Amino acid sequence: MPKVALVTGGNRGIGLGITQGLLAEGYAVAILATRPEPAELIAELNQAGEVIYVQGSVDNLEDHARYVDAARERWGRIDLLVNNAGVAPSVRADILEAEPESFDRVLGINLRGPYFLTQRVANVMIAQEAPATATPEAGEVATPGETAPSIRGTIVNVSSTSAVTVSTNRGEYCISKAGVAMATQLWAARLAPEGILVYEVRPGVIATDMTAGVKDKYDEQFAGGLAPMPRWGTPADVxxxxxxxxxxxxxxxxGEIINVDGGMHIPRL
Structure with a gap:
């Protein structure tokens, strides 16, 4: 039986790169995405491994239930959750003029949805078979030399350099990603005693359809030294x-943060 991964938004952009990378490592992958199933793409992915596709939105908690149930019915367990799905504001507006509807939409998809999907999946992981070596109970400390406990599951949140980098024409996006960073720390602390590891992957400027509309802007910034590595990132990098x-x-x-940004996060003089 392969290890099983859930990848939200795993049918395009960074998510598709993640799906392909996990399939190459022998994972079975369940994708959640809002568009109708792309039959040709799913058939192609199934040549590399086992893939199922659930149409739904990460901001809809009822869709969470269908998604998790579909993976468990197919494979019986969940080993990895990748909270990747996200959106940018439909209109980049100065924070003095931004609309509440845009704020609610972006926060619902980028932060609220992944937070409660993590809650659901974490409870599934906790209920799965116990690790080979029990994790110490609360208040107990493992003795030196004790065998490390088995990992019951892993959760990876895909955030953005916008978690710590200000863009005043898309404040709701920055706030949502800063929230993802805190959610990662919260879940990492809560789930560590359960043998579940939680990480944040923080991409920089990645070439996807989300960034296609600002290509000229970032081409110019890379030429001007935006990052020590003077190129766009790719979904494969993430x-x-x-x-x-x-x-x-x-x-x-x-609770670790892995920056995938060509070194853009490094303060430089």
């Missing part, structure tokens, strides 16, 4: 980080 985190090779690390 997928590489997710694959590494899903491998379970850092069982004593949780």
């Amino acid at each position: 997928a590489g980080a997710v694959v590494q985190l899903s491998a379970g090779r850092m069982p004593y690390s949780t």
Whole structure:
């Protein structure tokens, strides 16, 4: 039985790169996305492994139930959740003029939805078979040399450099990603005793359909030294980080942030 991953928005952009990367590592993948099932793409992905597609929105909690149930009915368990689906504001508006409807839409999809999907999936992971070596009970400390407990599951939140980088023409997006960063820390602390690892992958400027409309702007900024690595990132760059985190090779690390931004986050003089 393969390990099983849920990848929201796993049919396009960064999410598709993550889906492809996980399939290459032997994962079965369940995708949640709002568009009707892209039959040709899903058939192509199934050549690389096992994929199912659930049409729904991450901001709809009833869709969460259908999505999780579909994966469990097919494979019986969940090993990895990648909270990737997200949106930018439909209109980039100065925060002095931004509309409440845009704020609610972006926060609902980028923050509220993943928060409660994590809650649902974490409870599924906790109910799965116990690790081979029990995690110490609350208040207990593992003795030196004790075998590390098995990992019951992994959760990866895909955020953005906008979690810490201000864009005053899309404040709702920045706030949503800052919230994802805090949610990562919250879930990492709460789920560590359960043997569930939680990480944040923080992309910089990645070439997707979301950034296609501002290509000229970022081309100019890269030429001017926006990042030490003077190029756009790709979905495969982000997928590489997710694959590494899903491998379970850092069982004593949780809550970590992996920047995938060509070094853009490094303060420079």
